[in-house]
């Protein structure tokens with residue numbers, strides 16, 4: 223062997239050894255990380271890290287037989303505690319002060335008197351008891367407490383017509399375990415839809431929606447009270463029919479309390495228009511958005527998977543904005559990379575909110591124009607509109623307000639589905655322009 227060959231062989235061997243050491247240390251390092259479970263380096267916890275339990279439900283201590291949060295505390299102490307933490311989300315924004323045009327838009331309806339932003343689930347029952355909006359019947363309790371869902375499940379739809387005060391006396395807890403799990407929260411945390419109208423409205427189509435979304439969709443939806451029974455009901459029977467356009471068509475097609483076609487929530491005194499009030503359509507908005515199409519559920523962004531020091535991994539039931547929670551924000555990374563999510567969401571919301579203010583004020587001006595025209599007709603003023611002409615304008619006003627409201631009352635301010643928010647506001651704007659043209663007012 224000449225000198226050159228020896229050097230060559232030594233260099234090669236050294237290279238092979240170096241490569242092997244590098245490779246081995248990489249694998250070892252990976253293994254070590256895996257076994258020691260350094261979560262921050264492995265990325266966020268997932269459902270597969272949760273140890274699901276099958277346990278006997280504890281005895282119910284509520285008068286109506288619902289197993290309440292206190293009953294579950296000994297079995298799922300962390301989950302029960304995290305749910306109680308919803309009391310920390312206690313701030314309320316007064317929308318009527320923030321957006322004064324609303325008082326004009328909701329004229330003649332309870333929301334013109336009292337309309338604040340939502341807060342944590344622990345307050346549902348106290349807030350419904352305190353609101354200055356009138357609530358003659360028990361149906362207002364539908365989305366506030368498991369005890370009302372149980373009352374409907376026990377007594378049938380007549381429960382919706384009990385007087386508010388009579389039913390309120392029997393309510394014990396705000397949104398709680400029974401609401402989303404029935405009495406069986408222990409059974410691998412399986413979701414149970416306890417609000418009967420969900421299955422009534424959607425039938426077999428309920429199965430096309432993830433339970434971790436539909437459990438929230440028992441309340442975070444557009445709903446109405448049926449004329450016959452005052453029963454809480456969803457205005458659609460499938461995901462496809464959850465658009466604002468389809469819901470409006472549905473309301474137009476069903477009977478109102480006067481026995482005529484065209485459901486309405488209230489008749490506005492100054493305009494005589496048959497108005498609709500949209501409610502918080504979070505599920506409808508979310509389901510037609512981008513994340514739902516990727517198979518994500520409400521829980522993915524609103525219920526972080528966390529770990530306690532004793533190793534227990536579970537879904538936190540403290541349900542708030544994902545922007546306030548570092549664990550949830552760390553799950554956005556897998557798709558959004560290093561985007562600053564707080565900034566991104568706020569920018570989007572600012573854009574939508576600015577548009578809302580613009581359209582809200584235009585709608586308010588349209589309403590004033592219509593009210594003036596109605597007054598002129600009543601006074602028999604020269605050139606006043608005929609009743610048919612007024613009705614055509616009232617229809618545009620009803621529709622414009624519906625599309626505006628469908629966006630305004632959705633609680634994510636565009637974050638769930640900015641395309642839908644924009645479509646609603648654009649549609650409202652077009653209808654306002656058509657109405658103003660009929661009124662002969664420069665828009």
Ligand code: HEC
Pocket residue numbers: 311339340341342343345346347349350364365366367397401402434437438439440441442520521524541542543633
């Ligand atoms: C039984 C009805 C009901 C169910 C089910 C329900 N919610 Fe709520 N939720 C409400 C009500 C009512 C409020 C407003 C409470 C208040 O302001 O008094 C609320 C408030 C919230 C808030 C706080 C809003 C804010 O502006 O601070 C969030 C977030 C939320 N819910 C998300 C969810 C998610 C996610 C689910 C499903 C895991 C869910 N909710 C299930 C009725 C419900």
Ligand code: HEC
Pocket residue numbers: 435438439442504505506508509513518519520521522523524542543544545546567633634635637638
């Ligand atoms: C991809 C993540 C994501 C999913 C999935 C998601 N949301 Fe949200 N949600 C958000 C963001 C972002 C906001 C805006 C938070 C803010 O303004 O601070 C929000 C806001 C909300 C709010 C208002 C809370 C507040 O503090 O203002 C409610 C209520 C809500 N979502 C309910 C739901 C429901 C119900 C579902 C399922 C139908 C759902 N969300 C699915 C990301 C999500």
Ligand code: HEC
Pocket residue numbers: 269272274290291294298301302305397398399400401402403407408410411412413433434435437438519521522525535536537538539
């Ligand atoms: C507003 C609806 C809601 C309420 C109220 C609620 N849960 Fe859950 N629960 C869920 C959802 C959604 C999940 C997560 C399902 C998923 O996406 O994997 C869950 C998961 C669970 C799990 C499975 C383990 C885990 O962490 O995922 C258990 C156990 C559980 N809940 C117990 C309870 C108990 C006990 C209460 C009352 C103290 C309660 N839940 C109240 C909606 C709710």
Ligand code: HEC
Pocket residue numbers: 511512513516522523544550551553554555556557558563566567570636637638639640641
């Ligand atoms: C599984 C992948 C995935 C995850 C996880 C995810 N997103 Fe997204 N998100 C997307 C995609 C894809 C889009 C659409 C992007 C586009 O159209 O430019 C999007 C869009 C958005 C939008 C704009 C929605 C709209 O309608 O304009 C917001 C807001 C958003 N994401 C917030 C979040 C937040 C907050 C989280 C974490 C809590 C999150 N996302 C987690 C994939 C994801």
